[in-house]
Amino acid sequence: MLVLSKRIQFSAAHRLHNPALSEDENRRLFGECNHPHGHGHNYEVEVMVEGRPDPVTGMVMNLRTLREILEREVLARTHYKSLDEAGGLLDGRLSTTENLAIAIWDAVRPHVQPARLHLVRVKESENNVVEYTGPELA
Amino acid sequence: MLVLSKRIQFSAAHRLHNPALSEDENRRLFGECNHPHGHGHNYEVEVMVEGRPDPVTGMVMNLRTLREILEREVLARTHYKSLDEAGGLLDGRLSTTENLAIAIWDAVRPHVQPARLHLVRVKESENNVVEYTGPELA
Amino acid sequence: MLVLSKRIQFSAAHRLHNPALSEDENRRLFGECNHPHGHGHNYEVEVMVEGRPDPVTGMVMNLRTLREILEREVLARTHYKSLDEAGGLLDGRLSTTENLAIAIWDAVRPHVQPARLHLVRVKESENNVVEYTGPELA
Amino acid sequence: MLVLSKRIQFSAAHRLHNPALSEDENRRLFGECNHPHGHGHNYEVEVMVEGRPDPVTGMVMNLRTLREILEREVLARTHYKSLDEAGGLLDGRLSTTENLAIAIWDAVRPHVQPARLHLVRVKESENNVVEYTGPELA
Amino acid sequence: MLVLSKRIQFSAAHRLHNPALSEDENRRLFGECNHPHGHGHNYEVEVMVEGRPDPVTGMVMNLRTLREILEREVLARTHYKSLDEAGGLLDGRLSTTENLAIAIWDAVRPHVQPARLHLVRVKESENNVVEYTGPELA
Amino acid sequence: MLVLSKRIQFSAAHRLHNPALSEDENRRLFGECNHPHGHGHNYEVEVMVEGRPDPVTGMVMNLRTLREILEREVLARTHYKSLDEAGGLLDGRLSTTENLAIAIWDAVRPHVQPARLHLVRVKESENNVVEYTGPELA
Numbered sequence: 001m002l003v004l005s006k007r008i009q010f011s012a013a014h015r016l017h018n019p020a021l022s023e024d025e026n027r028r029l030f031g032e033c034n035h036p037h038g039h040g041h042n043y044e045v046e047v048m049v050e051g052r053p054d055p056v057t058g059m060v061m062n063l064r065t066l067r068e069i070l071e072r073e074v075l076a077r078t079h080y081k082s083l084d085e086a087g088g089l090l091d092g093r094l095s096t097t098e099n100l101a102i103a104i105w106d107a108v109r110p111h112v113q114p115a116r117l118h119l120v121r122v123k124e125s126e127n128n129v130v131e132y133t134g135p136e137l138a
Numbered sequence: 139m140l141v142l143s144k145r146i147q148f149s150a151a152h153r154l155h156n157p158a159l160s161e162d163e164n165r166r167l168f169g170e171c172n173h174p175h176g177h178g179h180n181y182e183v184e185v186m187v188e189g190r191p192d193p194v195t196g197m198v199m200n201l202r203t204l205r206e207i208l209e210r211e212v213l214a215r216t217h218y219k220s221l222d223e224a225g226g227l228l229d230g231r232l233s234t235t236e237n238l239a240i241a242i243w244d245a246v247r248p249h250v251q252p253a254r255l256h257l258v259r260v261k262e263s264e265n266n267v268v269e270y271t272g273p274e275l276a
Numbered sequence: 277m278l279v280l281s282k283r284i285q286f287s288a289a290h291r292l293h294n295p296a297l298s299e300d301e302n303r304r305l306f307g308e309c310n311h312p313h314g315h316g317h318n319y320e321v322e323v324m325v326e327g328r329p330d331p332v333t334g335m336v337m338n339l340r341t342l343r344e345i346l347e348r349e350v351l352a353r354t355h356y357k358s359l360d361e362a363g364g365l366l367d368g369r370l371s372t373t374e375n376l377a378i379a380i381w382d383a384v385r386p387h388v389q390p391a392r393l394h395l396v397r398v399k400e401s402e403n404n405v406v407e408y409t410g411p412e413l414a
Numbered sequence: 415m416l417v418l419s420k421r422i423q424f425s426a427a428h429r430l431h432n433p434a435l436s437e438d439e440n441r442r443l444f445g446e447c448n449h450p451h452g453h454g455h456n457y458e459v460e461v462m463v464e465g466r467p468d469p470v471t472g473m474v475m476n477l478r479t480l481r482e483i484l485e486r487e488v489l490a491r492t493h494y495k496s497l498d499e500a501g502g503l504l505d506g507r508l509s510t511t512e513n514l515a516i517a518i519w520d521a522v523r524p525h526v527q528p529a530r531l532h533l534v535r536v537k538e539s540e541n542n543v544v545e546y547t548g549p550e551l552a
Numbered sequence: 553m554l555v556l557s558k559r560i561q562f563s564a565a566h567r568l569h570n571p572a573l574s575e576d577e578n579r580r581l582f583g584e585c586n587h588p589h590g591h592g593h594n595y596e597v598e599v600m601v602e603g604r605p606d607p608v609t610g611m612v613m614n615l616r617t618l619r620e621i622l623e624r625e626v627l628a629r630t631h632y633k634s635l636d637e638a639g640g641l642l643d644g645r646l647s648t649t650e651n652l653a654i655a656i657w658d659a660v661r662p663h664v665q666p667a668r669l670h671l672v673r674v675k676e677s678e679n680n681v682v683e684y685t686g687p688e689l690a
Numbered sequence: 691m692l693v694l695s696k697r698i699q700f701s702a703a704h705r706l707h708n709p710a711l712s713e714d715e716n717r718r719l720f721g722e723c724n725h726p727h728g729h730g731h732n733y734e735v736e737v738m739v740e741g742r743p744d745p746v747t748g749m750v751m752n753l754r755t756l757r758e759i760l761e762r763e764v765l766a767r768t769h770y771k772s773l774d775e776a777g778g779l780l781d782g783r784l785s786t787t788e789n790l791a792i793a794i795w796d797a798v799r800p801h802v803q804p805a806r807l808h809l810v811r812v813k814e815s816e817n818n819v820v821e822y823t824g825p826e827l828a
Contacts, residue, residue: 001550002512007541011263013151013178013220018332029333031340032218039218040151040178042263046543053516056432057443058508063542064445080170080177082151094334098278102329125149125180128339129281129322136277139826140788143819156608167609169616184819191792194708195719196784201818202721232610236554240605266615267557267598274553287815289703289730289772294470305471307478308770315770316703316730318815356722356729358703370472374416378467401701401732404477405419405460412415425677427565427592427634446632453632454565454592456677494584494591496565539563539594570746581747583754646748650692654743679697680753681736688691 003118004060005048008070010079013040014095017084038082043100044123045074047108051115061115073107097124101132109134141256142198143186146208148217151178152233155222176220181238182261183212185246189253199253211245235262239270247272279394280336281324284346286355289316290371293360314358319376320399321350323384327391337391349383373400377408385410417532418474419462422484424493427454428509431498452496457514458537459488461522465529475529487521511538515546523548555670556612557600560622562631565592566647569636590634595652596675597626599660603667613667625659649676653684661686693808694750695738698760700769703730704785707774728772733790734813735764737798741805751805763797787814791822799824 015038016030026034033039047070051060077088083095089107093099101122109117123129153176154168164172171177185208189198215226221233227245231237239260247255261267291314292306302310309315323346327336353364359371365383369375377398385393399405429452430444440448447453461484465474491502497509503521507513515536523531537543567590568582578586585591599622603612629640635647641659645651653674661669675681705728706720716724723729737760741750767778773785779797783789791812799807813819 001547002515003545003547004512005543005545007543009264011177011179013176016334018334021332029338035218037220037223038151038176038178039149039220040176041149042180048545053510053512056435058430058432058510058513060512060544062443080173082175082177085175096329096334098280098329098336099334101278126147127283129283130336131279131281131324133277133279139823140791141821141823142788143821145817145819154610156610159608167614186821191786191788194711196706196708196786196789198788198820200719234605234610236556236605236612237610239554265559267559268612269555269557269600271553271555285816287729287731289728292472294472297470305476311770311772313772313775314703314728314730315701315772316728317701318732356725358727358729361727372467372472374418374467374474375472377416402699403421405421406474407417407419407462409415409417423678425591425593427590449632451634451637452565452590452592453563453634454590455563456594494587496589496591499589540561568748570748573746581752648743648748650694650743650750651748653692681695681697682750683693683695683738685691685693 001050002053002060003048003050004063004066004115005046006063006066006070007044007046008067008075009042009044010075011040011042012078012081012083013038014083015039016094016096018094038084041124043078045070045104046119046121046123047104048118048120049112049115050118061112066112069108069111073111074104077107097122097128097130098132101130105132105134139188140191140198141186141188142201142204142253143184144201144204144208145182145184146205146213147180147182148213149178149180150216150219150221151176152221153177154232154234156232176222179262181216183208183242184257184259184261185242186256186258187250187253188256199250204250207246207249211249212242215245235260235266235268236270239268243270243272277326278329278336279324279326280339280342280391281322282339282342282346283320283322284343284351285318285320286351287316287318288354288357288359289314290359291315292370292372294370314360317400319354321346321380322395322397322399323380324394324396325388325391326394337388342388345384345387349387350380353383373398373404373406374408377406381408381410415464416467416474417462417464418477418480418529419460420477420480420484421458421460422481422489423456423458424489425454425456426492426495426497427452428497429453430508430510432508452498455538457492459484459518460533460535460537461518462532462534463526463529464532475526480526483522483525487525488518491521511536511542511544512546515544519546519548553602554605554612555600555602556615556618556667557598558615558618558622559596559598560619560627561594561596562627563592563594564630564633564635565590566635567591568646568648570646590636593676595630597622597656598671598673598675599656600670600672601664601667602670613664618664621660621663625663626656629659649674649680649682650684653682657684657686691740692743692750693738693740694753694756694805695736696753696756696760697734697736698757698765699732699734700765701730701732702768702771702773703728704773705729706784706786708784728774731814733768735760735794736809736811736813737794738808738810739802739805740808751802756802759798759801763801764794767797787812787818787820788822791820795822795824 016033105120154171243258292309381396430447519534568585706723795810
């Protein structure tokens with residue numbers, strides 16, 4: 001199997017705060033990440049697609065096409081923005097790195113055919129990374 | 139001359155917006171960095187001090203001491219916060235990387251004696267860096 | 277499946293030397309790594325746990341909790357130490373990167389529940405990495 | 415399962431050009447990568463082998479041996495060369511990163527026994543990576 | 553003094569070959585870098601300008617403007633090209649990293665005013681870097 | 691001025707311990723770095739030389755020559771060794787990063803002529819760096 005990966009980066013603000021919980025409970029669960037004015041990160045995202053190389057082009061997928069999909073579906077909705085904005089990529093879900101990886105998977109998956117989405121990796125900071133390989137099959 | 143450098147990192151939100159200017163002028167000058175909900179970065183800061191090694195310890199300055207100064211003077215006022223908060227490190231100045239480097243210089247300089255502050259480097263993102271070596275002497 | 281990863285680093289000395297073998301045999305097998313006074317590395321360790329995000333917190337596991345486990349079970353027994361010390365994490369086993377990855381797996385696995393340990397990656401130097409995914413099931 | 419990984423780097427020129435297609439078709443498919451004078455990269459390659467640690471050495475495979483295999487089978491045929499040279503590692507195949515990963519797999523696989531080749535990762539640039547895990551079994 | 557730095561990258565082919573010398577002399581002086589089919593690199597370039605922050609914008613220079621200068625003066629003439637092409641940035645000079653740094657300095661310097669060009673750093677590979685701070689004053 | 695830089699790496703053990711001081715004083719001054727069995731690092735060293743490019747080769751100095759000097763004068767005396775060994779590069783001086791930078795300067799300086807040694811940078815770990823530019827002139 002061949003897996004092709006494209007890395008992008010975006011700079012976004014966010015705050016971990018669940019409105020269904022009390023202020024105290026939010027502080028206890030999320031600690032500094034619940035700070036009222038928010039904080040931010042340079043997120044690094046790697047999107048991996050799998051497939052066979054085309055016999056004419058020798059490519060699983062044209063990396064320019066993959067880059068354009070990521071610009072439209074991810075960067076345009078996150079770069080220089082807040083992840084907690086209404087109508088954004090997370091659309092009201094808690095902006096944990098886990099939920100962000102799932103949201104990127106859902107936004108990108110329909111557009112990479114005939115290649116298949118393989119893995120989404122989100123690096124929030126030098127030491128914290130999440131990987132998502134899609135929902136489990138029934 | 140010997141220069142000793144300590145790197146720290148913090149994750150902060152910010153927005154470039156000069157309240158003395160109109161909305162249009164802010165958008166024109168700062169572009170995406172003026173987005174109303176702000177964005178954020180993983181800032182990397184290197185603080186360099188210069189001096190001679192102590193004959194007993196072989197050190198210009200104990201790196202634990204330098205780390206403690208940076209935790210108290212920089213990290214406690216920036217990590218998981220917004221750079222635009224009232225009373226923060228920038229205290230109302232525009233949160234450009236240039237101003238951030240100057241503010242870190244001013245906050246750290248009085249505490250590193252007898253070593254001398256040599257350079258403050260602030261890396262806002264993979265491609266953007268500012269270095270400050272202090273005010274010009276008259 | 278969601279995989280959450282935390283990176284830590286420690287600086288340790290070690291020497292590859294099997295006391296069951298002759299000096300010559302040790303030199304032949306381990307080369308420079310058998311040098312009598314030892315050498316050392318800045319080890320980078322990534323510990324990955326897998327699970328589902330909690331519906332209230334949006335997290336597979338709180339990264340502060342994972343960090344505390346790694347500080348207690350790994351860093352306290354390796355950072356600024358020799359991997360070959362009696363009673364250390366390796367407890368007398370040869371301090372190859374392979375054995376170190378297995379020892380970290382065994383030390384961390386009981387503490388991450390209800391998440392499951394997924395992979396331990398140990399980077400000994402820029403070019404040398406070991407990954408361990410646990411013992412094979414019968 | 416234990417996986418041991420060695421990273422190497424080489425600097426090579428290449429050009430994407432399929433001689434079975436017209437000039438126009440080549441430009442349309444490969445864009446800037448079809449530029450007539452070629453371009454080049456610092457390629458980073460990670461070769462991963464899997465196995466069990468030897469009870470005497472604690473190693474899956476001696477990293478010096480793996481390094482020597484990669485020097486002979488990969489570096490000697492690519493470093494400071496063009497990937498499109500006749501008789502080179504790619505031997506006339508289009509020099510996409512996908513085909514390069516397959517060619518490295520085929521060149522290295524026979525030499526790592528009794529360990530098994532696990533994965534070949536080729537990083538063409540900071541944002542573009544290909545991984546290959548071998549041909550699918552019938 | 554404040555120094556603002558922008559990093560760019562380009563992927564180019566090149567060959568070290570001085571046509572005024574014999575084939576033997578070229579091989580002796582340049583070794584593998586004289587290989588007839590050329591090789592290539594992912595070059596990393598940092599361009600640093602110095603100045604004072606504008607009191608209205610808090611910036612030494614708008615990084616978008618600096619990026620545009622570098623795209624036009626450097627990337628358009630090097631990315632996905634050969635450094636040895638006629639009419640290129642080096643215009644017939646030997647494509648050493650030293651000459652490349654000087655050529656980038658000369659191409660960028662007239663466009664950054666009122667800021668002053670401070671330093672050009674060219675990283676040819678992980679271990680090889682050149683820095684240029686302009687011609688010595690008489 | 692042109693500055694040419696070569697990066698090398700070595701893996702060494704060391705311990706901070708001044709035999710002229712008591713055990714207690716050593717522990718107080720050096721903390722964990724005084725641990726009796728020592729620890730270690732992957733040291734990254736950048737050696738920078740300055741000069742003018744040769745009109746025939748376009749080079750300040752041949753990087754192969756600089757690499758050979760560093761292998762002989764630095765790597766052969768540090769890689770896979772302890773910095774505290776008798777007769778080593780530090781020859782009994784305390785193995786602080788400051789003293790290591792000075793020792794590398796003294797070992798390399800006589801060999802780079804007609805280029806001049808410009809700066810020695812030693813990165814002990816991701817966050818700790820020392821730079822040395824030679825003894826002050828009288």
